[in-house]
Amino acid sequence: MYTAIGYAAQSATTPLAPMTFNRRSPRPDDVAIEILYCGVCHSDIHQARNEWGIAVYPLMPGHEIVGKVTEVGANVSKHKVGDLVGVGCMVDSCRHCEACAADLEQYCLEGPTLTYATPDRIDGSNTMGGYSNSIVVSEHFVVRIPEKLNPAAAAPILCAGITTYSPLKHYGVKAGDKVGVLGMGGLGHMGIKFAKAMGAEVTLFTRSASKAEEARRQGADHVIVSTDAEQMKAAAGRFDFLLDTIPVQHDLNPYLETLRFDGVHILVGLIEPVDPALHAANLVMKRRVLAGSLIGGIAETQEVLDFCAEHDISCDIEMLDIKHINEAYSRMIAGDVKYRFVIDMATLKA
Numbered sequence: 001m002y003t004a005i006g007y008a009a010q011s012a013t014t015p016l017a018p019m020t021f022n023r024r025s026p027r028p029d030d031v032a033i034e035i036l037y038c039g040v041c042h043s044d045i046h047q048a049r050n051e052w053g054i055a056v057y058p059l060m061p062g063h064e065i066v067g068k069v070t071e072v073g074a075n076v077s078k079h080k081v082g083d084l085v086g087v088g089c090m091v092d093s094c095r096h097c098e099a100c101a102a103d104l105e106q107y108c109l110e111g112p113t114l115t116y117a118t119p120d121r122i123d124g125s126n127t128m129g130g131y132s133n134s135i136v137v138s139e140h141f142v143v144r145i146p147e148k149l150n151p152a153a154a155a156p157i158l159c160a161g162i163t164t165y166s167p168l169k170h171y172g173v174k175a176g177d178k179v180g181v182l183g184m185g186g187l188g189h190m191g192i193k194f195a196k197a198m199g200a201e202v203t204l205f206t207r208s209a210s211k212a213e214e215a216r217r218q219g220a221d222h223v224i225v226s227t228d229a230e231q232m233k234a235a236a237g238r239f240d241f242l243l244d245t246i247p248v249q250h251d252l253n254p255y256l257e258t259l260r261f262d263g264v265h266i267l268v269g270l271i272e273p274v275d276p277a278l279h280a281a282n283l284v285m286k287r288r289v290l291a292g293s294l295i296g297g298i299a300e301t302q303e304v305l306d307f308c309a310e311h312d313i314s315c316d317i318e319m320l321d322i323k324h325i326n327e328a329y330s331r332m333i334a335g336d337v338k339y340r341f342v343i344d345m346a347t348l349k350a
């Protein structure tokens with residue numbers, strides 16, 4: 001066993017604090033990783049505070065992990081000691097169901113093992129995430145970080161990146177398509193970059209006109225202020241796809257009206273129940289599709305990392321000393337981060 005250190009919440013109401021714990025010795029198909037960077041995702045806050053009602057304590061968040069391989073099990077062939085690798089939201093799945101067989105482990109019929117706060121499939125121990133100096137993960141769930149990428153800025157690609165890339169890819173966004181991105185946080189700003197790299201004409205929908213210049217800097221061609229009824233009306237029937245990254249409940253109806261016939265509105269946030277209610281006519285009368293999408297499979301996670309290397313895409317980040325993690329949570333809730341905090345794990349040693 002390894003002795004590891006990290007930051008964990010001991011209950012829904014206690015701030016994250018340092019903790020010493022054990023990581024398992026690598027099993028034959030495991031890779032042991034020294035964590036260098038870990039992105040901070042909004043899910044981490046929801047889970048640390050048990051806002052989804054599924055938290056298990058102690059809870060050590062972190063599922064945007066980049067590090068170096070320090071040890072490999074006897075059967076490992078994908079990675080070797082010294083490789084720069086990543087771990088995202090999942091560390092295991094059943095590996096035999098229809099979804100797993102189709103490289104869609106995120107939809108595993110038995111449920112994937114999440115990177116933190118989920119029982120390990122073999123020994124039942126509570127998984128501990130990446131706010132730590134190390135992690136041990138089965139090689140299938142470990143991806144390669146391309147050399148061209150800045151390793152710290154690559155970390156958020158493992159959740160924020162794949163979550164926005166996967167649906168754009170699945171629905172076949174291509175050159176000339178008109179794509180609207182709703183919201184410009186950690187996910188939205190990545191969505192703009194991906195849609196643009198796929199050749200789409202990209203529009204940011206935002207509540208604040210003040211974000212227009214920044215949206216263009218991120219690659220958006222146009223900006224629509226969603227609170228301006230005139231601008232929304234002028235956009236009616238224009239879009240092929242909407243990538244909806246708004247993390248809180250909002251009225252989908254005005255957005256659906258901006259889709260052309262056969263247009264697809266993709267939700268990536270868990271905003272249930274949809275409120276206010278959806279007008280069925282907004283779907284029926286134009287054969288529009290309201291779709292959902294969850295992260296991406298492991299093969300696709302490797303694909304998005306390679307896509308980022310090829311198209312020179314990375315996440316805009318602010319480096320974080322792990323001592324300031326609780327403060328960072330407050331700033332994220334206030335929307336005060338451009339666009340992702342990434343913990344520099346060297347600060348854990350200090």
Ligand SMILES: [Zn+2]
Nearest residue numbers: 041043159160
């Ligand atoms: Zn996440």
Ligand SMILES: [Zn+2]
Nearest residue numbers: 094097100108
């Ligand atoms: Zn499965």
